[in-house]
Amino acid sequence: MIGTLLFLAEAHAEVESGFGLKLDILESNLINLAILIGLLFYYGSKVVGNILDQRKTKIAQRIQEVEQQQQQAAATLAEEQQKLAQAQATAKNIIREAEANGQKAKEAILARGQQEVERLKATAAQDLQTEQERAIAELRQRVAALAIKRAESQLREMLNEEAQQKLIDRSISQLGGSR
Structure with missing residues (x-):
């Protein structure tokens, strides 16, 4: 050109x-x-x-490309926000269930503790009653032994050989024998 x-x-x-x-x-x-x-x-x-x-x-x-990336980022953000909301809801449910379970456990522990206290009271009362009965029985035995000793000593003082022999004979005859 x-x-x-x-x-x-x-x-x-x-x-x-x-x-x-x-x-x-x-x-x-x-x-x-x-x-x-x-x-x-x-x-x-x-x-x-x-x-x-x-x-x-x-x-x-x-x-x-940038618009597509922006759309993908927005979609990912929305998805992650939804997952976050679900996770928060799940966390709230877990906390609520844990509180309910804790309350139930607390009530169960308190009930068991109350039952244990009642059982211990009953056992203590029974042990006390048993100990009291044993002490009373022991006292009765001692009183009876003392009464027998005292009666024997008084009888020895009051009875002579002849009176003792008559008493023994009378007791034997009442039992069914004769002397």
Whole structure:
């Protein structure tokens, strides 16, 4: 293309004056500048357009990826919030059940303790009653032994040999024998 432009410039120069260069810098620079801008616009617009289209496509893809990641993050956040809510509800249920079980255990322990106290009271009362009965029986035996000793000593003092023999004979005859 540049070759074509040079050829046209030479042809134009030959037509006017043959061979030569224009020395008017302002005119020749404007033409050159216009040609350069035209060439840049013609060829550059395609290249720049392609580059911009590629960049636009990449940006659009990146935006789409970011939006997808944002949607995934939002979905994950919602899922995790739901799991957190479920975990909190489960924790509340566990705490409630633990409190209920603790209350039941407390009541059961108190009931067992009360039963144990009642059993110990009953056992203590029974032991006391048994000990009292044993003490009373022992006292009775001692009193009886003392009474027998005293009666024997009084009988010995009051009875002589002959009276003792009569008493023994009378007791034997009452039992069914004779002497």
